[in-house]
Amino acid sequence: xxxxxxxxxxxxxxxxxxxxxxxxxxxxxxxxxxxxxxxxxxxxxxxxxxxxxxxxxxxxxxxxxxxxxxxxxxxxxxxxxxxxxxxxxxxxxxxxxxxxxxxxxxxxxx
Numbered sequence: 747x748x749x750x751x752x753x754x755x756x757x758x759x760x761x762x763x764x765x766x767x768x769x770x771x772x773x774x775x776x777x778x779x780x781x782x783x784x785x786x787x788x789x790x791x792x793x794x795x796x797x798x799x800x801x802x803x804x805x806x807x808x809x810x811x812x813x814x815x816x817x818x819x820x821x822x823x824x825x826x827x828x829x830x831x832x833x834x835x836x837x838x839x840x841x842x843x844x845x846x847x848x849x850x851x852x853x854x855x856x
Contacts, residue, residue, distance in 0.1 A: 751803040752848040753791050761798045779811035791849035817842045
């Protein structure tokens with residue numbers, strides 16, 4: 747399997763969550779998945795004004811793992827926020843994996 751690169755766009759509200767204090771979270775994602783995740787200031791794809799682009803490179807499998815970890819971070823943060831408001835997140839949120847899309851799309855896993 748060759749090396750690939752995708753972008754994953756995250757709302758500004760959650761960028762710090764993905765990076766973590768002093769980069770701890772993003773470094774851990776890199777170590778656990780084997781992918782290389784970094785915020786990019788030169789995205790190749792159009793980014794909404796209130797989003798930032800993360801460049802994720804590695805094998806397709808390592809990229810999928812990294813994206814899954816980021817999506818779980820986002821899901822858990824959003825679910826926790828809703829629960830504090832007394833709202834059942836399963837009634838409002840799409841399942842993990844449905845928040846964002848990679849650019850270009852990874853396509854279905856085999």
